Each structure stands twice: as structure tokens, then as C-alpha cells.
Amino acid sequence: MNRLSRRDFLKLAAIAPAALAFSQTIAPSPLGADSPNIIVLVFDAMSADNLSLYGYPRNTSPNFERLAQRSNVFHSHYSAGSFTTSGTASLLTGLYPWTHRAISINGQVAPAFADKNIFALFGNSYDRAGFGQNFLAELLLSEFRSNLDVHLSPASFSVREQMVGSLFEKDTPASYYALDDFLFRSSDSPRSLIFGLIERALFGFRLKSISTVGYSDTIPHTDYKIYYRLEDVFRGLMSELNQFKQPFLAYFHLWSPHAPYIPSQKFEQLFKKDKWNPPKKPNHPLGTQATFQTMQFQRQQYDAYVANVDWEFGQFLDALETSGELDRTFLVVTADHGEMFERGVFGHDSPLMYDPILHIPLLITAPGQKARSDIDSQTNSVDVLPTLLHIAGRELPAWAEGRLLPTFGGVDDNSRATYSMDAKVGSSFGKLSVASLAMRKNGYKLIYYKGYTKTDWFELYNLQEDAEELNDLYNKDVSTSNMMKDELLTAFNQHNGPLQG
């Protein structure tokens, strides 16, 4: 072995401080050899506002907190969309909804941007896997199917499922749209007169034999006839991970803790008797006007379910640690959007743009990371794609609307404007006349409700002083309102035209 000469030692000593300084940011990996594995784990409808990790009074996320001890924890991370389609599409393309145009329920990314997805950008030197347990996420993965090496069915790891469209796997998503979302859609009458009757009776028969051991009534399930146990899903994912070729990019989009909230018996009573009450907030005119009691009940169920999901996630985390996977893998834990239980709304099927719907968790653990790092600057789900490309040593595309996240080559910058949007009722192809938008900048949030009533209206909140968004400053802080309004409208109008191919 060569010994260090005195000259070499002095050279090393000179560059040591610089090396230490740069060790705080994650350098991009060289292309090819030794590229890190990446797991993106998305929990559907998981609001950061309901996680004890982010200061929620109920102890809903001890295992997230455990992971946080060795992660980069983003405290002010927001989804670009308020429901699965738009939020997931932004995560996977690095584009805001006004650009990728997956804005309708069941929508897909506009054809012009379909090849600008994370799987395509990683290229085939990575083994790329996608699992969307939520049908809406699966529609997007189907759209990106040619860029996936492993495309897991949404029904994978389920106890019972009856996804008819999967029988025509070469023609998803058309078969999904026609069969699972229309002819045999479970939440409506069957649209196929005879087969619908047979299909539903058969499913009723098959549901009868599901074991509900550990649950009071039924086991967790999605809107699309997929019944599953959380432990099976995590175990299945772990088993899949062991089969991927290295390096891999695995995108796992779980349905839980999306409604219906079905915690196991072990968790369902967890918060039933606590005395905690959230602050009361006035009902919003665009809300569904649910009563406070209803929202409280739903919140308690949701929190118990989140705690249940967190516990199962803890088991998954243990398995990752034991297998040594965490020593060679970037683990990204996030959500597609949040969930709210206030202002007359429970769930997320709402045009409202308050924090519970948009504020989502983001934790990124680098391989072998041992220390916690807290990042307070505002970030957005569109930032995840550029960051992962950077981590994998890929070039950042010029069209990406997100930035590198702080710690991963990016800088703290609260003066940048980030956006969230909901336009479920609009057309993906034309000008949006009805939409709600939120812009965050310098600790403020401006909300713009466009086209819902005769006159558009704005709300402005100072999130640093008024985290509960109770004090609307729009008519009180006129200069900030005008400045942010101009910027938001300029950005929106730039993108709100007929879709360019």
C-alpha cells in the first residue's frame, strides 16, 4: 500500500474544509456504475397537518418520526394538485397541472408531455418499476407503461380484487376506462345490464369469504374493488424490491390512508376518547357544509387510520433496514395530496386550497444517512423529479418547472413562487374558466377562486403568523395582495390557453 507523503498530507489538509462543506449537499452520482437505488413511496391523501412528525397533537406517526431521525425532513412541502391525478402527475413529470393538464378525475398527462415522465428520463440503465394501487395513479402509470420495466397491477398484493380491465392489459387504460370505470364501476349502478348483474353478484359472493380478522367490519379497500391488508401490501412490496435489478427506481403509490378510513381493531379506538379538539373554523361557501361533529368523527377515524398505516410502514422500514436496502437506497416518502376536516369539508374532493389538502410530508433518506436534517424553506411536489434526476446523475431537463430541493443541490429560497391548482371541472384541452389556485411566496399564501361564482375572489394568509389560515389579509395587506395577485395571474395566464401539442 502506498503511504501518504508529507506533501500529499498537506494537499489533503487544504481541501478538507471544502470537502466537509460540500458533504452537506448530495452530489450527483456518475451515470452508470454505482448509481443508487431509489424508492418513492407515496401515501395517498396523507396530510402533513395530521402527522405528529409535523407537530400534530395526536401521536399519529411515531415511525415517520423514527425515519426522520435519519432523513432530510421537509417542513413546508406542498402538492401541486389537490387530488391524486393532478398531484401524482406533477410528482412524476415535474410540471404544474396547468402544464401537464392531468387535471380531471381519471385524467392523463397531455400527449405532448407524456414522454417527459420520470421513468423515461431515468432511461433503461435503471430498472424502473411502478405500482399504483389507486386507480387514478395507475392510469398515469399505464400512460407511461412503455418506460416501465416492471408494471405491477393495482390489484397486486390484494386479498380480493375484480379489476376487469386488467384482463386486457395490453390496452390499458382504454379497457380500464370502459370496464372498471364505467361498465362495472362499483360506486354506481352497473352500466352493463346483464354482465353487470353477474359481475356484481359474483363479487358479492367473493367478498363473503374475506376474513375480517383484526378488523371490526371490513378490511381496507379502494374505490375499484381491491380489498387488501396493509401488511400484505408492504410485505409484497418488500418482496418485489428483492427482485429488481440494481440500480432501480421504484415508484410505489399506496391507497392508504385514503378514504374509506378502515383502521384495524388495534387502532380504531386510539383517539376516540382523547379530549383534543381542533380549532373551529368557519364553513367555506365552496365547502360541502358538513357539521363540526361529522368532521370530528371523520378526523378521528382518519387519524386512527394514519396511525395504523404508520405502524405498518414501521414494519416495512424495519425490513428495509434489516436487509441493508437503506444503505444503498434513497428512500423518498411523500403523498400525492392531503385531506381536510374543517370549514365544512371532509376529504379532498373540494376546490378549497387550504393547507390540510396541500401540505404533504416529504422525507428523503440518503443511503446510510444517520443524522436528521430539517428544511423549512418552501418546496413543491414538482421539485421531486429534478432532485431525483440529480441524485441519479441525470441531466435536468430545461422544461422542468421544479427546482432541486435544498440539501440535494438546491438552495433555501422562500422568495420563489410555488403553485398548487385544482381544476377538476375544467377541460384538459382548452382554457380554464373554473379553477382554484394557490401561490406561496415569502411565507404568504394567496388563494384564487376563479369562475365558481359571478365574481372571482382571493384570500391571503400569512402562514408564518397564522398557520391555521383564519385571518384573511387580502383586503388588509393590500400591497402584498396586489403583488402576489399580479404574479399569480401572470403565471396562470401564461399557461391558460389552448393546449399546445
Added chain:
Amino acid sequence: MPIKNKLPLLAQVYPVYAIIVILTYGWTIYWALWKLPSWLDFLPLGQIGAIFCYLMATNFIESLLALFGVIILSLILPQKWIRDLFVSRGSVLAATVLVSIMVFEYHFDKPSDYFYKFPLYLPFILLLAGVLAFLAGWIRIIRKAVEVFAENAVVFLFISLPLSLLSIIVVIVRNLI
């Protein structure tokens, strides 16, 4: 009696099939028209066309299934009961059962309802269908009215059959490529 003699003539089958087509395709198309504005908001026309191909192909198969059901009844039951009055009795039988299913499906959507409740309704549906079919053959004016309506409905087959066959080809091709 040879089975051949108990089978209805092709000219008798078309009108009954036309009634079945109106009801099975009509039910799906009715709901699809409600859904169409939403599809137009986010799906390209080609994709919507592909969806309609799946709908037509499904409707085609289930309409044949319903037709076979009526034909099998004609084979099982005495010739005088159905075969001789196939157009009127077959049409009324098929229509009664299909409309009853529509009513059920309109009101229920839980899988457990279909598994537990529908078998309870089924005897009533069959009884009603039997009574109406009997009346349709027995009362001349009703028989004539049903026959005229069913025979005029055959015109829909000129639209549904080519469209369905084309749809099946499209579905097959899309799943082969």
C-alpha cells in the same frame, strides 16, 4: 319431436333480438351519454372511440346471451307455449326480465345486494315475465302490437350489428398489438 322443430325460425329470432338490443345497448348508451361530457373534458377522441368499442363489444355478447336464454326456453317448454308465438312471447319475456333488471340496478349498487337480494327478486321477475308473456300470446291485440313493434325494431340491427362487429375487431386488434 326433433329439436329442429322446437327452434324458432330465423325470421322470428330477429325481432326478439331487436328488442333485446334496444334494451341492452340502450341502457349502456343512456349512461354513456351522461358520461360523455366528462370524457370529452379529458380524453382524446380516439380514446373515447376505443371505450365505445369496448361498450359495443360487451353489449353484443350480452345481447346474444339474452337471446340464447329465450331460445333455450323455447327448446325446453312445449312448442305451443313459446316457439309458435316466439316473436310476441319471446319479446315480452326478454323485455320483462331486462326491464326488471334495470329497475333493480337503478336502485341497488352494493355487491352484497346483488348476491343476497337479487336471488330473492328473481322468482318474482320470472313469474311476472311468465304472466306477461302468457297474456301477450293470449290477447290478440297485445300480440299484434308486440309483433309490429318488434318487427319494426329490427331496423336497429342494421346499425348495431355492423358497429358491434367492427368494435370487436378493434378490441381484438388493440389487444394484439
